[in-house]
Amino acid sequence: MKTLLLIILMGWCTFSYAQTITIEGRVLDVSNNQPVPFAGVGIVGKSVGTVANEQGRFSLKLSQQYASEVLIINCMGFESYQIPVKAAIQSSPLEIKLNVNAIRLKEVVVKPINPTKIIYQVVALIPQNYDQNPSIIEGFYRESVKQAQVNQYFAFSEGVIQLYKSGVDTNIPDQARMIKGRKKELPTLIVTAQNDTCPIPSITNGPYLGYFLDVVRARDFPLYDLNSYTFEYDGAQTIGNTFLYKINFKNNSVTKRSANQRFAAYKGTLYIETESLVVVKAEYELNDAALRQYELSYPGIRLKHRKYIINYAPFEGKWYLHDARVVNDFEYEYFVWPKGTRPKNAPKRIEVGVGLHNQMAFVTTHISNRNVQKFPLNQILRIDTSFSEQSMTFDDDFWKDFNIIEEEEN
Structure with missing residues (x-):
C-alpha cells in the first residue's frame, strides 16, 4: 500500500512562487514509440504533480525546494520511471519511454474471484476509504468543442475552479465556483461542406465534472445498482508493484426489468x-x-459515443477524486436550404449532419479538509453552466506558475 501512495500521488498542490523550476517532456511507450496519454507526473513521496495530455506531453512547475527530490512518471500497466529533478532540469525537455509492466500476477489469479462479492465489499468500505467530512478541492478544468472533419476549434476555455465536496456518506449536493478562467476567441458558426453556416450547440457544462463523475458517490453508478448490472472478473492490472482487480460491468440482459431494476446506462471497467x-x-x-x-x-x-475516465488518489489517509475526463462525439443535425437552392414546393429545411468532438477534463491541484465552509450563494456556478460563459480573455502569461494540463498540438 505504501508503494501505491508513492506512485500515484500527483497534482495535490497549486504553486504560485516567485521562482519556479519547469520540467517539460513527453511520455512514450518503449515498445512502439507511441504516446502514453494521461500518465501521472510527480515527485516521489510528495503531494505535487500533474498529468500528461492525450499526446503524452507534460509541463511540471515546482518550487526550488524540490530541486533535490526525485521525479516519478507512472501509468497503469507500465513500470514506473524515476529521475532526479536536477537531472530532469538539465535534460528538459525529456523523452521518457516506459516499459510494459512484466510483474507476474499469480498472487491474484490463482484463487477463484467472485466479482459481485468484491463490489459488495468495495461499497461496504467506502465510508472507511473515502472522506466522510466535507472538503474543498481546487483543480484545473478545460473544455473544448471542435468540428471533427476539419479539426477546427469552436470553443476552448479553461480555468481554476473550486469544488465544495460534502462527506461521502451524505446526500448534501456539491458546489462549484470559478477562481480564474480564460477562453479563446473562436468562430461562433460552423462552415459546412455545403458552404453554409450553422450555430454551435451548447454541449459543455463541465464545471461540475468532479461532482457528476465521483463514481464512489454517484447513486446511479453500477456500484450502487447490483440488480441492474452484471460484473465479470477480467484478470489483474498493476500500478508499479501494486495489484488491481480488473472488473468489467454491463447491463443485465433481461427481457422485462423487475421493479428493483433501474435503467442501466453504462458499460466499462473498474480497477x-x-x-x-x-x-x-x-x-x-x-x-x-x-x-x-x-x-x-x-x-x-x-x-454517437461518450467515454468517461476517472482516477482516484490518496491524501492524508483518505481517497479523493484526482482527475476526470469525458470525451464526446456528436453529430449535430441542422435544417436549412442554402440561399436560392430550394426547389419549388420543397420543404423549407433539409437535414445536414456535422461531426463535433467535445472534451471536458478536470485534475485536482489542491485539497483542503480543515475548517471547510460552503461557498457564498452569489459565487456558486449553476449546475448547467458552460464554463466558457464565465471565463475571461485569453493571454499567454495567464497561468504563470500554475500547474495545468498541456494543450494538445494543433
Whole structure:
C-alpha cells in the first residue's frame, strides 16, 4: 500500500512562487514509440504533480525546494520511471519511454474471484476509504468543442475552479465556483461542406465534472445498482508493484426489468486495489440504449459515443477524486436550404449532419479538509453552466506558475 501512495500521488498542490523550476517532456511507450496519454507526473513521496495530455506531453512547475527530490512518471500497466529533478532540469525537455509492466500476477489469479462479492465489499468500505467530512478541492478544468472533419476549434476555455465536496456518506449536493478562467476567441458558426453556416450547440457544462463523475458517490453508478448490472472478473492490472482487480460491468440482459431494476446506462471497467478494495480507476462509456435516450432528450444533437475516465488518489489517509475526463462525439443535425437552392414546393429545411468532438477534463491541484465552509450563494456556478460563459480573455502569461494540463498540438 505504501508503494501505491508513492506512485500515484500527483497534482495535490497549486504553486504560485516567485521562482519556479519547469520540467517539460513527453511520455512514450518503449515498445512502439507511441504516446502514453494521461500518465501521472510527480515527485516521489510528495503531494505535487500533474498529468500528461492525450499526446503524452507534460509541463511540471515546482518550487526550488524540490530541486533535490526525485521525479516519478507512472501509468497503469507500465513500470514506473524515476529521475532526479536536477537531472530532469538539465535534460528538459525529456523523452521518457516506459516499459510494459512484466510483474507476474499469480498472487491474484490463482484463487477463484467472485466479482459481485468484491463490489459488495468495495461499497461496504467506502465510508472507511473515502472522506466522510466535507472538503474543498481546487483543480484545473478545460473544455473544448471542435468540428471533427476539419479539426477546427469552436470553443476552448479553461480555468481554476473550486469544488465544495460534502462527506461521502451524505446526500448534501456539491458546489462549484470559478477562481480564474480564460477562453479563446473562436468562430461562433460552423462552415459546412455545403458552404453554409450553422450555430454551435451548447454541449459543455463541465464545471461540475468532479461532482457528476465521483463514481464512489454517484447513486446511479453500477456500484450502487447490483440488480441492474452484471460484473465479470477480467484478470489483474498493476500500478508499479501494486495489484488491481480488473472488473468489467454491463447491463443485465433481461427481457422485462423487475421493479428493483433501474435503467442501466453504462458499460466499462473498474480497477480495484486488491488489499484495501479502493476504486483506483473507472473507465466506462454509455451503452447503446443510453445513447438512444440522449437522442430523444436533445433533438437535433445525436450523441454517437461518450467515454468517461476517472482516477482516484490518496491524501492524508483518505481517497479523493484526482482527475476526470469525458470525451464526446456528436453529430449535430441542422435544417436549412442554402440561399436560392430550394426547389419549388420543397420543404423549407433539409437535414445536414456535422461531426463535433467535445472534451471536458478536470485534475485536482489542491485539497483542503480543515475548517471547510460552503461557498457564498452569489459565487456558486449553476449546475448547467458552460464554463466558457464565465471565463475571461485569453493571454499567454495567464497561468504563470500554475500547474495545468498541456494543450494538445494543433
